[in-house]
Amino acid sequence: MGVLHHYWSVMIILVVVELCIYSSSSQSLTCHPRDLEALRDFINELAPKPDSWTFNSSGDCCEWEGITCNSSSSLRLNDPENTVRVTKLKLVNKKLSGKLSESFGRLHHLRVLNLSHNFISGSIPVSIFNLKNLEALDLSSNGFTGLIPESLNLPSLKSLSLSSNMLNGSLPAHICHNSTDLKLIRLESNRFSGEFPSGFEKCSLLEHLFLSGNDLTGNIPEDLFHLQRLSLLEIQENDLSGSLSPELGNLSSLVHIDVSSNRFSGEIADVFKKLSNLEYLMAESNRLTGGIPKSLANSKTLRLLNLGNNSLSGPLYLNCAAMTNLASLDLGSNKFNSSLPEHLPSCRQLSYVSLAQNHFDGHVPKSFKDFHSLSYLGLSNCSLVNISSTLHILQHCENLTTLVLSLNFRGEMFPDDPSLRFKKLKVLVVPNCRLTGSVPRWLSKSSNLELLDLSWNSLTGAIPNWIGGFTNLFYLDLSNNSFTGEIPKSLTMLQSLISQNTSAEEPYPDFSFYLYRFGRAQPYNHVFRFPPTLELSLNNLSGPIWEEFGNLKSLHVFNLNDNRLSGHIPSSLSGMTRLEVLDLSNNHLSGSIPVSLQKLTLLSKFSVANNSLSGRIPTGGQFQTFPNSSFEGNDVCGDHRFDCQAYTPDLQRPSTSDESDNSGSDFALDFSYGVALGFGLSFVVVIAFRQKLFRF
Structure with a gap:
């Protein structure tokens, strides 16, 4: 019994000693010398170098930022080099250049390489x-150029992202x-050109x-439609041209x-019955004709359908009883005829x-009340008539936040029925309709308004004071009308333009929103991207430009041109620190x-042309960048335009606050000239008088 006990004691001691030796050796593990040398060469070509990357005597790169090594448990105790290998290198959004x-x-052991969202340029190394062993390669959002080599050997690759470069x-x-195990390929937003090649079937x-945003031509290759697991395709x-092949129906996993x-x-x-998983279909801005296929109009899974800007025609019909998941529908800019589809409210998820x-045919169906x-x-531009009926129907849409009715109701009277009320309306766009009358008072009850565009109409009267009470209004366009009177002082108190905090509900993904700028429809993808505008x-x-407009620190666009405004330009406008226009x-x-307007460092467009201004043009800030046309039609001059030597100031003109700062120095200069002139004249008179005395 004693011998057996002694035997087990010795064995336990040996195991403990071996574990201690292994633990000690594991603590001193460092990355392989070849990996260390490769990383040194890599970082020497880039800047800035990560702070933790120090090539000291220990050479323990496994502790550096962005480096992952294989675990020590994978090492064998009899490994003579006792080293680990670099398996992951991730330096994302580190502003690296070179x-x-x-x-x-x-x-050789690298499995993940991610250097995305940097400023690295040049060609991608062939190595x-x-x-x-590389499984994931992400070099997206850099400045890489050149070709992808013909010879590739990445048998373990599962994810490839080279998007947003200049390849x-x-x-x-x-x-x-x-690389037959690839599950993700991202090559969008590059400069790949030529015909869409075959080969992806493998x-x-x-x-x-993802292949969008390139210069690919030709048809979609037939072998692409053999990818049974493909769920997302963006091209x-x-x-690209040709027809949308019936082979599309073979992509049974497409979402x-x-x-x-x-x-x-x-x-x-008509192949969408086979696409039982399809949720998003976007085919806008092509040359598609005909109607909506029956299988598409009965899709049970579809959430978003965008076929806008094509040449689709015929009556518009969707089976809302089947399309229970449809949330977004864009069929704009086509040739659908007959009436607006009365059945749309039956699509219970459609927002x-x-x-x-x-x-x-011009009428909003009464069914839209539901x-x-x-x-x-x-x-917009649907030949709608009877704006009164349209508004009375749509006010019952209890969740309506955005209403765009541009280019309809030609010459009708804007109804001012006090019974109208839109409870949740945030965006109302009704430009280019030549509506008559005044701004309807029922709008004052739409307290959630964030964007109001009534431009290019024939509205008259004064701009209502109550518009200044819209707490969330950050975009107001009342241009190209016939409004009279002064600018309401309440507009200087619009809270969203003092400190912008918009919350407008965003359109669905890939859902364009149009505003009329300069008489033309301009698309935006997100409401919050609209520049805060007056x-x-x-x-x-008529009347003055209020000094209090300087409080609108969040305003980006301020246009008052082509009115009858008078008085001085307030120096307080320099407080509009985000102003761009x-x-x-023409006032x-x-x-x-x-001179204070020099402080507007973001100003890119400026014009005071055709007024009655005088004096010097400021030379600081952005003023050196504005063309002569910004100042023509005034009595002004400047160092870099409108020769000041030919400028004759009006001596009777009262000095402005900006000129008063120099009044002391100007007086001293004038006084010095006066003394010198007086002394000179006195000297001439004395000499002449002496000569007369000598004659007599």
Whole structure:
């Protein structure tokens, strides 16, 4: 018994000693010398170097920022080098600039390389495309140029992201010849050109393919439709043509497809019964004809349908009893005729609807009173009539926040029925309708308004004071009307322009929103991207520009041109620190251009042309960048335009506050000239008098 006990004691001691030796050796593990040398070459070509990357005697790169090494448990106790290997290198959004070194070829164990969102340029080293253990490669959002090499050896690759660079040449479909395990390919927003090549079929496990924003031509290759696992396909913004092949129905796993902004033509194939997982279909801005296929109009899974800006025609019908998930519908800019579809309110999830620029018969159906899910409705240029009836119907849409009715109701009277009320309305766009009357008072009850555009109409009277009470209003366009009177002082107290805090509900993804700027529709993708604006130009407004406008620190665009405004330009406008556009041209303004406006460092467009201004043009800030046309039609001069030597100031003109700062120095200078002139005249008189005395 004693011998056995002694035996087990010895064995336990040996195990403990071996574990202690292993633990001690594990603590001193460092990365392989070849990896260390490769990382040194890599970082020497880039700047700035991460702070933790110090090449000291220990060389323990596994503790550096962005580096991951294989675990010590994977090492064998009898490993003579007792080292680990670098398996992951991630330096995302570190502002790195420079070029990549070919040293990557020595990182044989690298599985993940992510250098996305930096400023790295030059070509991608060939050695990166020969890392046999690499599973994920992400070099997106840099400045890489050049071609993808023909010879690639990435057998372990599952994810490839090279988007948002300047890579060119042919699309590298040959990546699939060796990398058959690829599930994600992102090559969008580059400069790949030529015909859409075949070859992606060999990536049989591919699930996501992003190729948008290139210069691809030709048809979609037939072998692409053999990818049974493909769930997302984005090929928009290329120059692809031909028809949308009936083979599309073979992509049984497809959830999301975007073929927008190409040159696809012909009718849409009736294959959507096979696409039982499809949720998003975007094919806007092509040359598609015909109607909506029956299988598409009965899709049970579809959430978003965007076929805008094509040449689709015929009556518009969707089976809302089947389309229980449809939330967003954009069929604008087509040739649909007959009446607006009365059945749309039966699509119980439908929130966003754009049917703009079609050939409807002009009446909003009474059934829209029950459109309780509706949040956004765009009916621009649909030949609508009877604005009173339209508004009385749509006020019952209890969740309506955005209403766009541009280019309809030609010459009708804007109804001022006090019974009208839109409880949740945030955006109202009714420009270019030539509506008559005044701004209707029922709008004052729409306290949630954030954006109001009534431009290009024939509205008259004064601009109501109650508009200044809209707490959230950050975009107001009343231009190109016939408003009279003074600018309401209440507009200087718009809280969202003093400290912008917009909360407008955003349109659905890929859902365009249009505003009329300079007489033309301008698309925006998000309401919050609209520049905070006060647009009151081309009216008959009179009176002063209020000094309190300087409080609107969040205002970006301020246009008062082509009115009858008078008085001085307030120097307080320099308080509009975010102002980018200021147009005060074609008024009756007098005085000088305030020097304080030099403080508007973001100002990119400025005009005071055709007023009655005088004095010097400021030379600081942005003023050196404005053209002569910004100042013409005034009595002004400046160092870099309008020669001041030819300028004759009006001696009777009272000095402005900006000129008073120099009044002391000007007086001293004038006094010195006066003394010198007086002394000279006295000297001449004395000499002449002495000469007369000598004659007599």
